[in-house]
Amino acid sequence: MTMLRGALVVCLMWCTAASARALPSNASDASQGAVVGPVLGGHLFQPLVGHPMAFVMSSTRLTLGGGITSNLQLPIVRIGERIVLAPEGSLAFIATGAEHEQRIKDWLSVYVGVDVVGRLGTDVKALLSQGVNAVTSFDLGWKVRAYQSERMLLTMSLDLVNGSVTTVDVDRWVRGIVDSGGVTSTNPLVDTKPTITAGVSAHCAYAVSPAIGLMATVSGVYGESAVRGGDSKIFFNAGGNINVDMRPLVGIPVATTVGIVYRQNPSVDDASTRSDAMVASMRIGTTVSQHFALGVQVNAQNGEIGNGTHVLAIGGAVDMRFYY
Amino acid sequence: MNLHTYLVAVIAVACMSALPSAAQISAGCTGYAQSLTLSGDYPDGQAIRAQIGYGVGVAVAYRLLDDVEVTFEPSLDLRHGRSTETISTSASPSYDSTVATIRVRSMSIPLGVRIWSQAHTWVFTSGIAARIASSGMRTDGDGTEWSFTDALSQLEVGVYLGVGYRITIGNVRVLPELRYEQGISNVLRGAPVVGLPPAPILRTNGFSLRVACQYELGGGQ
Numbered sequence: 001m002t003m004l005r006g007a008l009v010v011c012l013m014w015c016t017a018a019s020a021r022a023l024p025s026n027a028s029d030a031s032q033g034a035v036v037g038p039v040l041g042g043h044l045f046q047p048l049v050g051h052p053m054a055f056v057m058s059s060t061r062l063t064l065g066g067g068i069t070s071n072l073q074l075p076i077v078r079i080g081e082r083i084v085l086a087p088e089g090s091l092a093f094i095a096t097g098a099e100h101e102q103r104i105k106d107w108l109s110v111y112v113g114v115d116v117v118g119r120l121g122t123d124v125k126a127l128l129s130q131g132v133n134a135v136t137s138f139d140l141g142w143k144v145r146a147y148q149s150e151r152m153l154l155t156m157s158l159d160l161v162n163g164s165v166t167t168v169d170v171d172r173w174v175r176g177i178v179d180s181g182g183v184t185s186t187n188p189l190v191d192t193k194p195t196i197t198a199g200v201s202a203h204c205a206y207a208v209s210p211a212i213g214l215m216a217t218v219s220g221v222y223g224e225s226a227v228r229g230g231d232s233k234i235f236f237n238a239g240g241n242i243n244v245d246m247r248p249l250v251g252i253p254v255a256t257t258v259g260i261v262y263r264q265n266p267s268v269d270d271a272s273t274r275s276d277a278m279v280a281s282m283r284i285g286t287t288v289s290q291h292f293a294l295g296v297q298v299n300a301q302n303g304e305i306g307n308g309t310h311v312l313a314i315g316g317a318v319d320m321r322f323y324y
Numbered sequence: 325m326n327l328h329t330y331l332v333a334v335i336a337v338a339c340m341s342a343l344p345s346a347a348q349i350s351a352g353c354t355g356y357a358q359s360l361t362l363s364g365d366y367p368d369g370q371a372i373r374a375q376i377g378y379g380v381g382v383a384v385a386y387r388l389l390d391d392v393e394v395t396f397e398p399s400l401d402l403r404h405g406r407s408t409e410t411i412s413t414s415a416s417p418s419y420d421s422t423v424a425t426i427r428v429r430s431m432s433i434p435l436g437v438r439i440w441s442q443a444h445t446w447v448f449t450s451g452i453a454a455r456i457a458s459s460g461m462r463t464d465g466d467g468t469e470w471s472f473t474d475a476l477s478q479l480e481v482g483v484y485l486g487v488g489y490r491i492t493i494g495n496v497r498v499l500p501e502l503r504y505e506q507g508i509s510n511v512l513r514g515a516p517v518v519g520l521p522p523a524p525i526l527r528t529n530g531f532s533l534r535v536a537c538q539y540e541l542g543g544g545q
Contacts, residue, residue: 104439105439108439140485160508194525194527
């Protein structure tokens with residue numbers, strides 16, 4: 001349903017895009033027409049998945065990725081006084097997403113996006129202990145330009161994320177059966193909870209030279225707990241990246257981007273806690289055109305996945321952006 | 325104060341606010357059909373599917389800048405849905421069976437902006453959609469009716485964005501618009517509701533196709 005809704009909203013945005021193209025351009029638009037992509041100070045900025053772009057522009061993003069953890073120490077599964085499992089295992093996850101941003105004015109754009117992340121236990125022990133989690137999110141956002149000079153751009157955005165967290169918690173389900181003596185509607189095996197968050201972000205892009213660019217984002221998010229009965233809380237995220245384009249240096253249309261982001265997320269296990277994650281990313285992409293960006297990204301994430309368990313996850317993604 | 329009194333008061337305030345600066349004001353009426361669902365906490369295997377609801381009200385716009393207007397569109401609003409349960413049998417593919425129909429009446433008070441294209445034909449709209457609940461009714465398959473008016477939140481808040489096109493006929497402009505709305509707050513206040521889990525959370529989201537017909541006071545552009 002979320003995917004369908006996302007697709008319909010993307011269609012709505014495409015209508016806006018089509019209408020914008022149908023309009024006669026004024027002198028200002030014509031002058032900006034020469035620069036289509038995220039260019040500032042002669043530098044073509046490269047996107048990094050997980051790092052919002054600072055630019056107010058029309059673009060479409062398609063991302064497909066996944067990852068894996070290994071030698072994960074999973075929590076002990078105990079029923080009554082008996083330890084059923086004290087497993088080690090691996091978790092694999094897949095992620096896919098799409099987003100369209102539409103520039104309404106040169107100072108305003110709106111965007112919609114859909115992201116799906118699925119976490120899978122790759123062996124039976126991991127499944128029994130951690131279950132299978134899926135997180136879907138439908139994003140709506142508004143971005144406005146606050147300041148722009150030849151080399152620097154500051155923008156602000158307002159984001160609304162309507163998500164849902166689905167867990168298949170075999171451990172909890174079995175405990176519930178033991179405690180209640182049977183299967184009850186209050187102890188489902190598959191549990192889906194909707195959550196909504198709203199936040200304000202500040203983005204900055206700075207072109208050091210035609211070859212080097214910096215981007216940074218800071219955001220504050222007010223969001224619901226994924227556990228019913230928990231209070232809404234404020235979460236903070238921050239990140240930055242540096243982008244080196246080889247074309248101005250040696251004429252090769254390849255760019256390397258390295259970034260790090262810190263995220264606070266509501267815990268899916270405990271309403272009173274949050275799970276923090278630090279993600280380091282590196283992307284290699286082509287800078288052959290201002291009209292699109294194509295890159296391969298590798299991520300390393302160190303974060304809490306619930307029950308006090310920290311895990312290092314390695315993942316990768318193929319990311320495409322089209323600029324209009 | 326009932327809904328009709330609210331509506332009359334809102335229209336009166338809107339008309340009075342139009343008088344001092346007529347050239348910047350457009351006023352008229354709006355009507356819409358909407359397919360808004362209530363998404364959130366359901367029992368296992370159930371969902372609430374959107375059916376066509378509708379609304380009618382007044383539409384007032386104040387031109388703030390050459391290409392930016394502030395809009396205020398209070399209306400009487402009906403959301404219509406059906407609660408379904410997925411039935412699986414070995415003999416046939418799974419299908420949705422209607423368990424109940426749901427109707428929620430409210431006073432919708434969208435406050436937003438219109439941002440016009442260079443040619444003032446296409447328009448992007450966005451804003452906050454507040455609703456004051458009036459009544460909620462669930463009708464089961466056997467015809468039994470349950471009121472859950474007391475379980476509805478007094479004030480419900482969402483955001484919307486849309487795209488429209490302007491058709492000008494003299495000083496009258498007709499604005500067809502496709503709008504997406506996403507609820508932020510819970511439609512319910514947390515009290516038990518028949519057919520839903522304890523302390524349920526439901527939010528409105530979906531599309532509406534609306535047409536505003538507005539007279540440009542003092543002449544248009």
